[in-house]
Amino acid sequence: MATRTRRAERREEPLSRERIVEAAIGILDAAGEGGLTFRVLAERLATGPGAIYWHVTGKDELLAVATATVVADTVIADTVIGGPEVGGPAAATPQEAIRALALRLFDAIDAHPWIGTQLARSPGQSPLLRVFEHLGRQVRVLGVPQAGRFTAASTLLNYILGVGGQNAANAHGQESEANRTEFLNTVSAAWASLDPDEYPFTRDVADQLRDHDDRVEFLAGIDLILAGISESKAG
Amino acid sequence: MATRTRRAERREEPLSRERIVEAAIGILDAAGEGGLTFRVLAERLATGPGAIYWHVTGKDELLAVATATVVADTVIADTVIGGPEVGGPAAATPQEAIRALALRLFDAIDAHPWIGTQLARSPGQSPLLRVFEHLGRQVRVLGVPQAGRFTAASTLLNYILGVGGQNAANAHGQESEANRTEFLNTVSAAWASLDPDEYPFTRDVADQLRDHDDRVEFLAGIDLILAGISESKAG
């Protein structure tokens, strides 16, 4: 019942919230947040701009609903709500479940960079709440005492959001892998030529950037926080 | 030399990049990102909108420079560039130095919520690079081996940015402390009344929200990551 119905929609279907959001997501994916316009959206739906306002209160709501839809579809889609198995097929450990959930969010932001920006501005609302809930459950399974669970789950979520925001901002040479490599090489070269007195550390890690994998690095950060959670649980 | 000159500027001062950015920061602090308009800004500077374009390429640059200025002023202001002492008076441990730096950034975002949104979209550029550099130096002092330093510094930075983005989004009942308390109570009550089957964890931590201190919680997250860094260094 949580899965979205996928009818083969043809031209003459009446306007609906669902169709509007679907079209908006398409435009956002293709043209980014700046490309989503009520006029463009109306044209795509073969109506006037005013018609959209009957189904949606305005652009803010449209963006919020679009974000919630993508997150619901790609992140929580194949999850057994009741149990601790959030890792798709079935995670062996809570650590694996957290990694899997984080990675699904990471990939969703990668596929739809605009939600990276958008998620940050939903004030603890629906889509983030579900992620928070799932992270928190795994934290409990991990054996973190009651008093520390909120902090642990929040830290994980905030880290995920931070990376997501950065990834959304860096969505430039997204298309080809070559562009990506070229981009990393450029940044790496720039860092390597920084003033050694002002940026000794950044210079030192400049060459690590050349064979940098965002996903791997993202997971390494998750693991760091997971290590901190176990550590502080023991101490 | 890094400190900004604070002349008592009066009406007839000629237009300059510095004056424009200063006025823009004032408007952003008072009215948020939506309130900054070239017309409003021009009126404040007693000119036409066109004049601003001679000193600044456009709104994007203006926002970027404003963000960089605030970060430079409030975060790195009283720092001895060369040494590891980044904690203001002089930090006893690298952990303390990291906490102090993170806290300064947190407070800067609290005072100027718009930079929370803005920092996320600077693609690894100037203001963030300085923070990254300082974090990285402390990570080295912490004894993290070369291969793990990039990850450690990135994780800290991404967490800070994540919290910053959330704080920027939640800047509603910012003015009074009473509004803040009321807001937390409202969210707490909302969480407490969630469906127990769908949100068991969130319900369980709902009452922790009532006496929630953002700063304390933020630091707890930093400590969690720091614990993870020591842990993974040892293991």
Added chain:
DNA sequence: ACCTGAACACCGTTCAAGT
């Protein structure tokens, strides 16, 4: 109930014209 599309009040940016 739902859609249409012109109109309103904005916005960032440009540019001829001034000094």
Added chain:
DNA sequence: ACCTGAACACCGTTCAAGT
């Protein structure tokens, strides 16, 4: 070199009028 301010091409949103 620097400023002015009208004008351009947009934008989100509203609303009388249609069906």
